[in-house]
Amino acid sequence: MTHTKLRKLKISYGDNHALKEINVDIPDKQITAIIGPSGCGKTTLLKSINRIIELSEGVKVRGEVLIDGANIYGKDADVLALRKKVGFLPQRPCPLPMSIYDNVAFGPRIHRLSEEQITKQLEKQKTNGLVKKEKSKKYQDYSKMDHLVEHYLKLAGLWDEVKDRLHSSASKLSIGQQQRLALARVLAIEPEVILADEPTSALDPLSAKLVEEQFKLLKKDYTIVIVTHILRQARRIADYVMFMYLGELIEHGPAEKFFNAPQKDKTKEYLSGEIS
Amino acid sequence: MKARKKADSIATFFFYSSAIFIGILALIILAVLVVKSLPILSNNNFFELLFSSSWRPSRGEFGFLPFIVGTIEVTLIAMAIAIPICLLSSIYLSEYATKRMRSIFMPVIDLLAGIPSVVFGLFGILVIVPFVSFLGKMFGSSTTGYSLLSGSIILAIMVFPIIISVATAVLRSVPHELRESSLALGATRWQTVKKVVVRSSIGGLIAAVVLGFSRAIGETMAVLMVIGNVAIIPKSLFDPAYTLTSLIANNYGEMMSIPMYDSALLLAALMLLLIVAFFNIISHIILSKLIKHNYTNEA
Ligand SMILES: Nc1ncnc2c1ncn2[C@@H]1O[C@H](COP(=O)(O)OP(=O)(O)OP(=O)(O)O)[C@@H](O)[C@H]1O
Ligand SMILES: [Mg+2]
Numbered sequence: 001m002t003h004t005k006l007r008k009l010k011i012s013y014g015d016n017h018a019l020k021e022i023n024v025d026i027p028d029k030q031i032t033a034i035i036g037p038s039g040c041g042k043t044t045l046l047k048s049i050n051r052i053i054e055l056s057e058g059v060k061v062r063g064e065v066l067i068d069g070a071n072i073y074g075k076d077a078d079v080l081a082l083r084k085k086v087g088f089l090p091q092r093p094c095p096l097p098m099s100i101y102d103n104v105a106f107g108p109r110i111h112r113l114s115e116e117q118i119t120k121q122l123e124k125q126k127t128n129g130l131v132k133k134e135k136s137k138k139y140q141d142y143s144k145m146d147h148l149v150e151h152y153l154k155l156a157g158l159w160d161e162v163k164d165r166l167h168s169s170a171s172k173l174s175i176g177q178q179q180r181l182a183l184a185r186v187l188a189i190e191p192e193v194i195l196a197d198e199p200t201s202a203l204d205p206l207s208a209k210l211v212e213e214q215f216k217l218l219k220k221d222y223t224i225v226i227v228t229h230i231l232r233q234a235r236r237i238a239d240y241v242m243f244m245y246l247g248e249l250i251e252h253g254p255a256e257k258f259f260n261a262p263q264k265d266k267t268k269e270y271l272s273g274e275i276s
Numbered sequence: 277m278k279a280r281k282k283a284d285s286i287a288t289f290f291f292y293s294s295a296i297f298i299g300i301l302a303l304i305i306l307a308v309l310v311v312k313s314l315p316i317l318s319n320n321n322f323f324e325l326l327f328s329s330s331w332r333p334s335r336g337e338f339g340f341l342p343f344i345v346g347t348i349e350v351t352l353i354a355m356a357i358a359i360p361i362c363l364l365s366s367i368y369l370s371e372y373a374t375k376r377m378r379s380i381f382m383p384v385i386d387l388l389a390g391i392p393s394v395v396f397g398l399f400g401i402l403v404i405v406p407f408v409s410f411l412g413k414m415f416g417s418s419t420t421g422y423s424l425l426s427g428s429i430i431l432a433i434m435v436f437p438i439i440i441s442v443a444t445a446v447l448r449s450v451p452h453e454l455r456e457s458s459l460a461l462g463a464t465r466w467q468t469v470k471k472v473v474v475r476s477s478i479g480g481l482i483a484a485v486v487l488g489f490s491r492a493i494g495e496t497m498a499v500l501m502v503i504g505n506v507a508i509i510p511k512s513l514f515d516p517a518y519t520l521t522s523l524i525a526n527n528y529g530e531m532m533s534i535p536m537y538d539s540a541l542l543l544a545a546l547m548l549l550l551i552v553a554f555f556n557i558i559s560h561i562i563l564s565k566l567i568k569h570n571y572t573n574e575a
Contacts, residue, residue, distance in 0.1 A: 052456060055455070080462045080463075083459070083461065084462040087460065087461070090456055091453075092451075094451065094456075096454070096472050097472065097476035098475065106458070106463075107462065110461065110462065110464075110467050111462060185457075185461065
C-alpha cells in the first residue's frame with residue numbers, strides 16, 4: 001500500500017513545461033531516488049510533493065498529488081498540515097538564524113506542540129529503537145523540549161558533536177553538520193515523508209557518507225524521496241528509482257530491477273553514461 | 277613584471293592618500309569648529325551654555341537648551357513615526373509584493389528620495405501645517421500648526437525613502453532557501469518573516485534606521501520651514517520649537533555685530549556634530565553586540 005501517489009501531474013513555469021504528465025506511486029518506508037540529467041525536472045517534481053513549488057514565481061500545477069487518498073492541491077487542502085506531514089530538506093543546508101537548539105525546536109514551536117504532545121511523540125519514537133536511551137541521565141532535570149531536541153539530534157547523528165554547544169549559533173557549524181541539523185529540524189516535526197534535494201551535493205565525501213547512512217537507518221520509519229545526480233549514490237541507497245528526462249518520467253521501478261534490467265533505451269543510455 | 281609592481285604600488289599610494297585625505301578633512305572641520313567656538317566657551321559658563329534656556333544674544337545670554345531639546349525631540353519623534361511605517365512597508369515590498377508591484381513601487385520611492393528639501397518644506401507649509409493646526413484644535417490647543425509635530429512629520433516623510441530602500445534591499449538579500457526551509461517546516465508566511473527573515477537581517481535593518489537617523493538629524497531646510505523657530509522648550513507636540521540646524525541656517529551671516537554671536541553659532545554646529553557622533557557610536561555598539569550574540573547570519 002502506498003500513501004503518496006502522483007496522478008497526471010503537470011507543472012510549468014510560464015510556458016516552460018517542466019513536468020509532463022507524471023504518474024507514479026512512491027513506495028512507503030523505502031528510499032526512492034529521483035535521477036536524471038540536469039534540468040530534467042527532478043527538483044520541480046520533489047517540491048511539488050509538499051507544495052513548496054508554489055513559492056516559485058509564475059509556476060502552474062495541474063493534476064493531482066494524492067497523500068492518504070486526498071489531493072494536496074484540492075480546494076480545501078491544508079498546506080501547513082501537509083508540510084508537517086511531508087518534510088523538505090533543501091539542497092543547500094540553511095541554518096535558521098538562531099541557536100542549534102532553537103533550530104531543532106523551531107518546528108514543534110511553530111506548530112505549538114504542547115508538553116503532552118511532545119511526550120506522546122517521543123514515546124512513539126522510543127519504540128523504533130534508533131536512538132538508545134541513556135539510563136544514567138536524570139531526566140527530570142530536563143524540560144520536554146530539551147528531550148525532544150536531544151532525541152532528534154541523535155536521530156540525525158549530530159548529537160555527540162554538538163551536545164556541549166547547543167545554545168551557540170547554528171551558522172558556526174560545518175556545512176556537513178548544518179545538513180544533519182537541517183535533517184534533525186525536519187525530523188522534529190515528525191513527518192511521514194522526507195523529501196531531500198541532493199542533500200549531499202554541498203558536502204565533503206565523509207559528511208556525505210554520514211548523511212547517507214542516516215537515511216538508510218531512517219527508512220525504517222520514514223518514506224524518503226531523494227533527488228540525486230550521482231548514480232553511484234542511487235545504487236548505494238535507493239530501493240526504488242525514478243528516472244527522468246526532459247520533464248518526463250521515463251522509467252521507474254525497484255532499484256535492483258532498474259539497475260540490472262532497464263527496459264527503456266533512454267535509461268540504458270543514461271546508465272551507461274552516454275547522456276548526462 | 278617590474279612595471280606591474282610599480283603600478284601596484286602607485287595605486288596603493290593613491291588609495292592610501294585618498295583615505296588619509298578624508299581623515300584629515302574630518303579633522304580640519306572639527307578643528308575649525310572647536311577653534312571658532314573657543315571664545316564663547318571661555319567667556320560663558322559651560323553648564324549655563326548647555327542647560328540654560330534663556331537665549332538673549334544681545335544681552336550676552338546664550339542658553340542652548342531649547343535648540344538641543346528641539347533637535348533631539350524632532351528627530352526622535354520623526355524616527356518614532358518613520359521606523360514602524362518603513363519597516364512594515366519594507367517587509368511588504370520584500371516578502372509579500374509581487375515582482376510587478378515592486379517594479380512600480382521602488383522607482384516611486386527613489387523619486388521621493390530625489391525631491392529637494394525645499395519642496396518638502398513647501399509641501400509641509402501647504403499640507404502638514406494646516407493639518408496639524410486642525411489636529412491641535414481637536415485636542416484643544418490653539419496652534420498655528422508651525423510646531424514640533426509638523427517638523428517631525430516632514431522629517432519622517434523625508435527619511436522614508438532612504439530607510440525603505442535600504443531595508444528592502446537588506447530583506448531581499450536573505451537567501452530564498454532560508455524562507456523555503458522555514459515554510460517547508462509548516463511555518464506560516466508571517467512566522468517566517470518574523471522569526472527567520474527579519475531576524476537574520478536585523479543588523480542590516482538597524483543600519484538602515486541609523487542611516488535614516490543621520491539624515492534626519494542634520495536635515496535643515498524643510499524642518500526650518502514648518503517648525504516655527506521659537507527658542508523655547510516645547511511643552512507639547514503643538515508648540516513651536518527650534519533646532520540647532522535651523523538656528524545656524526537662519527542666523528549665520530546676519531546679526532554678526534552682536535558680540536560672540538558667530539562663536540555661538542559655531543558652537544551650535546559643534547554640538548550638532550557631537551550629537552550625531554554620539555548616536556552613531558551608540559548604534560555601532562548595538563550593532564556589534566548583536567553580531568556577537570549571533571543573531572545575524574554572517575557572524
Ligand atoms: N523558478 C523557476 N522559474 C522558471 N523556470 C524554472 C524554475 N525552476 C526550474 N525551472 C526550469 O524547470 C526545468 C526543471 O528544473 P529543475 O530545477 O526541476 O531541474 P533539476 O532536474 O532539478 O535540475 P538540476 O539537476 O540542475 O538541479 C528547467 O528547465 C528549469 O530551467
Ligand atoms: Mg535540482
